[in-house]
Amino acid sequence: MRILHWSIILSASSLSAAFVRSRGVPSSSSSSSTALSHSSSSSSSRTAEMTDIAKARTAISQAIAVGAPAYNRGDVRGCAEVYQETARGMIDSRLDIPASLRDRLKSEVDDGITDTTDYNDKAWALRRVFDSILEYQPPIVPRDSSLATELTMEPFTPAQLGEARNVMDSVMGGVSQGGWIPDAKTFFGETSLRNNGGFASVRWRFPNAQNWSYAKGIYIRGLKHTDPQTHTFRIILKDAMCERVRLANFKAIFSNPENSAEGPLLIPFDAFDKMEQMGRPMQGSPAFNPSTVTEIGIMAIKPSVVGAFQLEFDDWGLYM
Structure with a gap:
């Protein structure tokens, strides 16, 4: 995901004033209200899901570190194969990730890679699913x-x-x-x-x-x-x-x-x-x-x- 920098949007003087105004407003939220509201953080199923999300993100980051340079060198098939194997490993490991993301990932894994596969389309299809997992918020x-x-x-x-x-x-x-x-x-x-x-x-x-x-x-x-x-x-x-x-x-x-x-x-x-x-x-x-x-x-x-x-x-x- 592209990260925008606030300093690009506002000048340094405006930024300073913005932070002063923001900090000057007393916060009415407390740690207890946060705990009360974020029930997903306290349930064991949500905790397990986020643990597996972290594992998935680690695997994806490692795959992108290998696949993206390969793609940029022109080895599009190599990139697609790295992404495919990473996705297959995540499915085989039965990681507890949101159903919608798991289904998209499994669909790509089940389609597989053959000699007739469009490797560019395959690499990008898997990368889009990977990005969705990286950006997921409970x-x-x-x-x-x-x-x-x-x-x-x-x-x-x-x-x-x-x-x-x-x-x-x-x-x-x-x-x-x-x-x-x-x-x-x-x-x-x-x-x-x-x-x-x-x-x-x-x-x-x-x-x-x-x-x-x-x-x-x-x-x-x-x-x-x-x-x-x-x-x-x-x-x-x-x-x-x-x-x-x-x-x-x-x-x-x-x-x-x-x-x-x-x-x-x-x-x-x-x-x-x-x-x-x-x-x-x-x-x-x-x-x-x-x-x-x-x-x-x-x-x-x-x-x-x-x-x-x-x-x-x-x-x-x-x-x-």
Whole structure:
């Protein structure tokens, strides 16, 4: 993944001021709220998954270190074979990686390499799966309802959010579609990989910056969605600093793999720890500032969501 450098976007003086403003806002999140929200970190299955993800990333990094130079020397077949053997080893080792990534990897392994294989296509197909594994982040998932009994929930109101607007990958030439049904609190659509697209989103823009510094984060109650074991979604936030950088925002990944509506999904503000520009992390950028929120949104995006999707919930808002 390409990493953007914050210093390229802002001048040194602006950067210094940005960090002063960011650090000057008291953090309302605590270590206990983070532990409460990131249930994936505390479950043994998630821990095992991330351990195997780390093993997969090590194998992939070693394969790329050999395969990429071979490709650049013109040995495209050699590159494809290195990637193929690495992928086969990961499948044979039964590494616990997300089902969608494992299925894509297994599909390439099962196709194999023969004398009629297009080695360039094969190398790139495997590299795209490898990159998806390298970029994978575990989603935040709902917690047991009993753990949230001491929290205060402040639902968003229609008057507060205003009219929703659709933002699709058409801004990049894509053809994905989506929409929002306000009364049912349902986000639906279809993402498409055509024209290098692959995302659909719905956004709410505030006419005046919202001060949410008194809250710990965002909750979603009664969350259900399509393909629960594969689909993940993103909450998008913008603060005043994002308004200074074209197409910049913060994102946090979430899902409900059990499709259980018992407990709320809690996304702490400290989960929005890296500003992005067009999906690329901006190294050195300030953290999200909850005292100057200008926009919130929900996104479905490749590679976890390709094709039709639907997400619905009972209510959402801030938790304290």
